[in-house]
Amino acid sequence: MSFSLASHLQELDDLIDREKARGGALIPVLHQAQELYGYLPRELQDYIADRLDLPQSTVYGVVTFYAFFTTRPRGRHRVGVCLGTACYVRGNTKNLERLSQELGVCPGESTPDWRYSLEVCRCIGLCSQAPAIMIDKSVHSKVQPDQVAEILSQYE
Amino acid sequence: MTREELERIRAEAKQALEARDMTTLPEGELKPPRPGEVRVVLRNCGQIDPTRIEDYIARDGYFALAKALGMSPEQVIDEVKRSGLRGRGGAGFPAAQKWLFARQAVAARPAPADGSPPAYLICNGDEGDPGAFMDRAVLEGDPHSVLEGMTIAAYAMGATQGYLYVRAEYPVAVDHLQKAIPQARKLGLLGKDIFGAGFDFDVDIRIGAGAFVCGEETALIDSIEGRRGEPRPRPPFPAVSGLWGKPTSVNNVETLANVPQIILKGAEWFAAMGTEKSKGTKTFAIAGKVKNTGLIEVPMGITMREIIYDIGGGILDKKKFKAAQTGGPLGGCLPEQYLDTPIDFESLAAAGSLMGSGGLIVLDENDCMVDVARFFMDFTQDESCGKCPPCSLGTKRLLEILTRMTRAEGTPEDLLTLEYLTQNIATTALCALGQGSVNPVVTTLRHFRDEYEAHIRDKFCPAGVCKGMFHYEILAECCTGCGVCRKKCPEGVIRGEKKAPHEIDQPNCIVCGDCYKACKFAAIAIRPGPTEKSRRAAHKTETPQG
Amino acid sequence: MAQLTINGKKIQTPGGTILAVAREHGIRIPTLCHHPALGPKGACRLCLVEVKGSRVLQPACTFPVSEGMEVQTDTPKIRTARKFVLELLLSDHPQDCMTCEMCGACELQDLMYEYGVKETPFRGERHAYPADDRDPFILRDMEKCIRCRRCIRACDELQSVNAISMINRGFRAKVATSFDTPLQESNCVFCGQCISVCPTGALTEIDSRGAGRTWQTQKVTTTCPYCGVGCNFDLHVRDGKVVKVTSRWDSPVNRGVLCVKGRFGWQFLHSPDRLTVPLMKAELWKKRTGTDGTPSPYAGFVEADWEAALDAVSDGLAAAKAQAGPDAVAVLASAKCTNEENYLIQKLARREIGTNNVDHCARL
Incomplete structure (x- = not known):
């Protein structure tokens, strides 16, 4: 996957101009830039730093502090396995193990075809439907390990 | 907007609302109130369409704001003070007191010459405690109640700009708020000269980016300013110097959602609910090994037994209750003897736990308390900001010891070191996250020391959780020979004739637990010592960590 | 004016932090992340003190004094807390003081000594970073970093460069440039302010490596010869040779701040190429004296004395003026x-x- 800053430059500039008018623009800009490009590689971070008059190190410090930001590309579908307390005691680690087997990747990695990324997340507030898995913005509740393969197949 | 116009909208909206059938929240999350519940904060959730401001107005929405703006800010503070409302985010600090401090700080400094807001109100919707999701429910199901509460609070303390900080993990809540704010602006309920009272207030949304520590108010402020969310020592308190150096009040979602009802129905109505020092209701998110999971709202002072057994329907699968985990990663695990403790800020703190934001996770006999402590330490260690050594290094050392214990590598010295760490982290860490991080360890050590000792002395996990530290045995005297376990066994290592006691071929058993779960007669027991296969597997795999 | 007591001693003060007021009155409170030239941080937890009425120990470096306050700075409870923090720091620190450049000038080592921390009761993972000497001047041994952030604050507050920041969080938190590149690939100007504030051996001067510990050198305060600003600093001299330059925080001109030349450009002092006598072009010398003169290492030049050299210059200038x-x-x-x-x-x-x-x- 090669990165091209030019691919969404106009949108990026627009959103930076919009956020710059408000205070504390960095985190909202990073959110939207990640939405546009999928991830936050160095070239993009340095561009944002330059446009917001911030040191590059500050931007990188913020990106690496917040779990939501990623400097590596992710797959088309983000498979998030909740390991909040309720999901943990209701056995979501078994689902995580199964997903890891099915996809052949560890948490934090993406499949070679960039179809899926596997992630562990901390409580997505679906405790009453534990154990829960969130793929992109859809929720799968009360998941059992045997259902994992079928759930994955719903995402191309 | 005037009160008369609001009344006209209410009259129309009421009719429209009554004519509609409301099922807005996902099934299973918020059931109709069960006996014993009193809904104040959750009163509109599931009853209105949260994307329509008219629905909210139909249920008396924004009438509290109209009333408050007819009072002086001091009267509003006084009303909330008399209601006894305490912060629902965890610490239980009196809400009115925060506003009063901020108001005094605003008065003590000159008005900003550059036209910037004199003070800020922040609504803390960074609901990070695993196991708590009441704020999500309110933000998704009744966003205007939070906006109205914010506007009243801002009026009381003297803020003209508000920020609503919401977790990125809650996209629906963000969406509903993004719809609600322009609706309120359009009706003049946010913006300039609200209700003609000469009071300006507007709200901006800020989306979190995945950091539990940002629930701490000084870290939250840093995060809104666009920095790493690292707590700073107080004083200065945010009420004196907060967001961009201005007086700032940070209040939790549930706290603010209570405010309109207090103004509308009066301090006495609110103070009549709850206990002497903890007034009103509290929402709880019940989860874990309990039959009825979900959100409830009950008067403060109700016992854990009432919540778990009367409302929650008791423990799943006829298992034995072991502990209730309250207060999230900074809370504690309370055993059976606390079931009749009234739940309020003081009682929970006295028991070594926390009210927290109201997560209540029920643990049964098959939950290992050492592993639960390890789980929470893994969480706080991962979420530590890294600023002070007691938290960044201390929680790491705690996690290492707990991990050793759950891998049959714990030593008696480890137990002493564990206690030494917990005592000192609590007194030396910078913020509430660091100081509170030890609570899950402290409470499990206090109430379940025998489990720790079994892990260390016998290398045995009595709950049957820690890999390589137990095996299963079929109790011949209890086995009916039904054959379910034999059919469930993925390795085919259970032998036995029909209607005769079965037996596990121990050396080849992988200790997956399928038979244990399947047995209807409690004929399978957890025994010390691994099988050959489970021991080898335990050395190979590690529990995935986030 | 506020009146308070510290360790029972009555103190009148116009205000300030507990640390500042205590130091003014000769009461020692240990610190690590505090540096007089930098803003307070409250991060290291070494300056914790007891403030009467406060539930938890408070950091003296950020806590303001107030009327009637009662402070204790050295109780058993406080000593236990400080020792605990030191033990934690030691559990993540290489114990190689034997070969450490900063041995004897290390604030961490001094505190371990003061609190009797011979070894740590904690075993576990330690940060393992290779010592980074990819840059020309600064040796970064991040295993020795205690994450006090003095370097980050110096880079920001003193130098306004912000080449480094805290990255990651929790145990993985680290001081680094953007994307953790060598300093040379960042906007670092190699002023070395980070070295001057580092309390441990995490940041040291590459060229001074092994040249002498602080007690083995004689400190000579002098003025930087490079430009007209007149910055002061200390030359560290060992066996008649300069081995290092360090900041002088009390210098009125530069208040401890130096640039890359002043801090790192001292090697010319002992360069064999340095001129110690004036040189004159060989043919000029011959024309003026009729002799061949003393040969110099430089082709076409002979060694002159000052008188002869200055006479030649003066004659040349007078001739040029007279002619044109x-x-x-x-x-x-x-x-x-x-x-x-x-x-x-x-x-x-x-x-x-x-x-x-x-x-x-x-x-x-």
Whole structure:
């Protein structure tokens, strides 16, 4: 996957101009830039730093502090396995193990075809439907390990 | 907007609302109130369409704001003070007191010459405690109640700009708020000269980016300013110097959602609910090994037994209750003897736990308390900001010891070191996250020391959780020979004739637990010592960590 | 004015933090992340004190004093807390004081000594970073970093460069440039302010490696010869040779701040290439003296004495002025001269030679 800053430059500039008018623009800009490009590689971070008059190190410090930001590309579908307390005691680690087997990747990695990324997340507030898995913005509740393969197949 | 116009909208909206059938929240999350519940904060959730401001107005929405703006800010503070409302985010600090401090700080400094807001109100919707999701429910199901509460609070303390900080993990809540704010602006309920009272207030949304520590108010402020969310020592308190150096009040979602009802129905109505020092209701998110999971709202002072057994329907699968985990990663695990403790800020703190934001996770006999402590330490260690050594290094050392214990590598010295760490982290860490991080360890050590000792002395996990530290045995005297376990066994290592006691071929058993779960007669027991296969597997795999 | 007591001693003060007030009154409170030239951080937890009425221990470096406050700075409870923090720091620190550059000048080591921390009761993972000497001047041994952030604050508050920041969080938190590149690939200007504030051996001068511990060198306060600003610093001299330059925080001109040349550019002092006598072109010497003169290591030049050299210069200038007028002469001064010397040289140009053609190299 090669990165091209030019691919969404106009949108990026627009959103930076919009956020710059408000205070504390960095985190909202990073959110939207990640939405546009999928991830936050160095070239993009340095561009944002330059446009917001911030040191590059500050931007990188913020990106690496917040779990939501990623400097590596992710797959088309983000498979998030909740390991909040309720999901943990209701056995979501078994689902995580199964997903890891099915996809052949560890948490934090993406499949070679960039179809899926596997992630562990901390409580997505679906405790009453534990154990829960969130793929992109859809929720799968009360998941059992045997259902994992079928759930994955719903995402191309 | 005037009160008369609001009344006209209410009259129309009421009719429209009554004519509609409301099922807005996902099934299973918020059931109709069960006996014993009193809904104040959750009163509109599931009853209105949260994307329509008219629905909210139909249920008396924004009438509290109209009333408050007819009072002086001091009267509003006084009303909330008399209601006894305490912060629902965890610490239980009196809400009115925060506003009063901020108001005094605003008065003590000159008005900003550059036209910037004199003070800020922040609504803390960074609901990070695993196991708590009441704020999500309110933000998704009744966003205007939070906006109205914010506007009243801002009026009381003297803020003209508000920020609503919401977790990125809650996209629906963000969406509903993004719809609600322009609706309120359009009706003049946010913006300039609200209700003609000469009071300006507007709200901006800020989306979190995945950091539990940002629930701490000084870290939250840093995060809104666009920095790493690292707590700073107080004083200065945010009420004196907060967001961009201005007086700032940070209040939790549930706290603010209570405010309109207090103004509308009066301090006495609110103070009549709850206990002497903890007034009103509290929402709880019940989860874990309990039959009825979900959100409830009950008067403060109700016992854990009432919540778990009367409302929650008791423990799943006829298992034995072991502990209730309250207060999230900074809370504690309370055993059976606390079931009749009234739940309020003081009682929970006295028991070594926390009210927290109201997560209540029920643990049964098959939950290992050492592993639960390890789980929470893994969480706080991962979420530590890294600023002070007691938290960044201390929680790491705690996690290492707990991990050793759950891998049959714990030593008696480890137990002493564990206690030494917990005592000192609590007194030396910078913020509430660091100081509170030890609570899950402290409470499990206090109430379940025998489990720790079994892990260390016998290398045995009595709950049957820690890999390589137990095996299963079929109790011949209890086995009916039904054959379910034999059919469930993925390795085919259970032998036995029909209607005769079965037996596990121990050396080849992988200790997956399928038979244990399947047995209807409690004929399978957890025994010390691994099988050959489970021991080898335990050395190979590690529990995935986030 | 506020009246308070520290360790039972009555103190009157116009205000400030507990740490500042205590130090003014000769009461020692240990610190690690605090540095007088930098803003307070409250991060290291070494300066924890007891404030009566406060539930938890409070950091003296950020906590403001107030009327009637009662502070204790050295109770058993406080000593236990400080020792605990030191034990934690030691559990993540290489115990190689034997070969550490900063041994004897290390604030962490001094506190371990003061609190009797011989070893740590904690075993576990330690940060393992290879010592980074990819940059020309600064040796970064991040295993020795205690994450006090003094370097980050110096880079920001003193130098406004912000080449480094905290990255990651929790145990994985680290001081680094953007994307953790070598300093050379960042906007670092190699002023070395980070070294000057580092309390441990995490940041040291590459060229001074192994050249002598702080107690083995003699400190000589002097003025930087590079430009006319006149920054002060300490030369560390061992066996008659300069081995290191360190900041002098009490210098009124630069308050401890130096640039890359002042801090790292001292090697020329002992360069064999340095001129120690004036040189004159061999043919000029021959023309003026009729002899061959003393050969120099430089082709075409012979060694002269000051008198002969200055006479030659003076004769040359007078001849040029007589032949083509004073404006045929231009005088170029050096930034390495002091202001007084530069004043004199323009005086020479304007009054003695009679030209306004005076300039200055302005920088080095």
